[in-house]
Amino acid sequence: MLKPEILDPQGQAVQRALPRLGFDGVRDVRQGKRFELEMDGPVDDTVLDRVREMARTFLANTVIEDFDVRVEVTEEESR
Amino acid sequence: MTTRVGVVTFPGSLDERDAQRAVKLAGAEPVALWHGDKSLRQVDAVILPGGFSYGDYLRCGAIARFSPVMETIIEEARAGLPVLGICNGFQMLCESHLLPGALTRNDHLHFICRDQRLRVENADTAWTRDYAEGDEITVPLKNGEGGYVADERTLDELEAEGRVVFRYLGGNPNGSRRDIAGVTNAAGNVVGLMPHPEHAVEALTGPTTDGLAFFTSVTTSVLRKLVA
Structure with a gap:
């Protein structure tokens, strides 16, 4: 955003x-913008940190944008 | 010795030929650089041209910023290499954090294409030495995302340090804060602006030849550094 x-x-x-x-x-x-990333394997803290790093350096321009990262379970996984 | 000025082509660049031609008309030697190639081929200066690199996907200039050639340019720019970013090139320099602020959608949401009057506010950068402070020039402006924004503190800093290089005259075309059309880094070797000086270098095709001094300035800068 x-x-x-x-x-x-x-x-x-x-x-x-x-x-x-x-x-x-x-x-x-x-x-604003929304990116949906599907990750290989479970999303633990390490993976989440990498995603935040990705958002900070690339997906968002923090000069003008804020971002937040949320984890959602896909339908496939919840079955 | 002829000054060698590199002009980078990214996928989606549009104005690299015009920039090369401007370099040539200014008496320097244009050198074609490629986005996928880390080498700067021993150039004395680099121009990042206008266009829509990588289709402007994600944000204008955001993907170009991570190309192999930009890795070298960012490193060399920090060490003093003169770098000029025009339009999309300016967006890349902001995305690379070589210049502060960012370019956003024009406040009226329209793409704008017109001859634009500018005032030279700083004639002490690598790319504006052959102007005089206060000069008024007219060069084409053509963009959809040319609104210069930064937080108030950054804007105050830019003003206090004389780092606003160009200001729009005759009406703000895109909602840029404080009518800013171009800025420089603290060292004065990196300059970015939204208007296109490379389209105003000869009477046949441009509204004026006011843009030519950008390209002669860099030769002056490079030579001065050699004798210093």
Whole structure:
């Protein structure tokens, strides 16, 4: 996600379009990115640290963006 | 001795031929460099040209920043090699953290293509020596993600240290903070800007020839260093 202090013209354009489409009551829209990574094997702390490193150095530009990393179990794994 | 200026081609670069031509018109020798090749072929300076390297995927310049040639350029730039980033090249320099800040979507969300007036704010960098501070120049500007942003502290620092090299005149075209069109690093060897001086080097094809001094400046800089 863009940091709160960085202007998000795309989010603003979305917000301006909403009332025109009959969606009222939205005070603010911020647009971000989501990456879904499927890892080989279980996601332990070491793997998670590597993913955070990946996010910090490559997937996000920390000059203007914040990121957070979440672990989700895929359907295949939960069966 | 002729100054050798390398111009890097990335997949998706567009303006490397224009940059090479500008180097030649300025009396220096253009040297083609390749993104996949670590070697800089003993050049005296490097230009990162405009275009859409790697399709602008992820973020503009983000993938180019990790190419083999950039590894060497980042190392050499830190040691003083003159490096100029134009448009997509400026985005690469910010992604590489050789220059502070970042380039974001134009605030009006449109791609812009026009002749743009600029003021030279710092004529003491490797790429602006042949200008005088306060000169006003007109060169083409063409981009969709040219909004220069940085936090307030960084902007204040850039202003205090005279590291804003160019400012937009006649209206801010993209929402850049403090009308900033180009910046330099602390040493003055790395310069990045969104407008395109390489498209303003001869009367036949450009709006002016105001851009030529970038390419003569680097020769002046290289030669001065040799005699110093």
